Amino acid sequence: MSMPPPEQPSCAADEPEAAAARAVGEKDAARAVGEKAAARAVGEADAARAVGEASASDVRGVDHARIERAVREILLAVGENPDREGLLQTPARVARMYAEMFSGLHQDPRVHLRTAFTEKYDEVVLVRDIAFHSVCEHHLLPFMGRAHIGYIPDGRVLGLSKLARIVDVVSRRPQVQERLTETIAELLVEQLGAKGVAVVVEAVHTCMTIRGVRKPGSECVTSAMKGLFRSNVSSRAEVLSLIYGRRTT
């Protein structure tokens, strides 16, 4: 088995809810893929418009005033004075920041899979080192790293930039790394009909580096192998060597 071993447990593995979170990971991923059924009903034109309006929809669905009130409460609760000059604009800034960081809650990643085109190519397609930022749902602290996505098409291929778009949408939600990994893999299986999908995510969780166990430099690795990459050892070895081969860092 040449699957990369998780070098460190997930961000909250030292906490009781972590095991439960992992146990329901598959279900959550399925729900994430299955949700927004209404969005699925929109036509191609609507989908295209939705992509164009991404920045507008970032704001939609986020109650800025409510976040501002909550941030002011937090400042008071930790013993700060929210009315001092340096903090006056902080609640509004945090509201705008959350609207941006959680914009993926109001977007459907399947929009980016509708542009798949027909191509006779049945070897591995891999895009590696897709940088992403997300927010761990246990601590609301950022985790960031790289995603590597490989798939074996079954007649339909995706524009390479679309893989990065999918990572962006799915990562801009309160997340756990396991679900992020699984959700991306499931999307490619279900929406693209790929014969094999391999997703490997490597990330640094600030909730592990700046608080709690405080282990700077630790990295969490998760992988989801579907179809041929799960059933065929040599296919899996091939995609992993493509991901980890010729690494300079």
Ligand SMILES: [Zn+2]
């Ligand atoms: Zn965390």
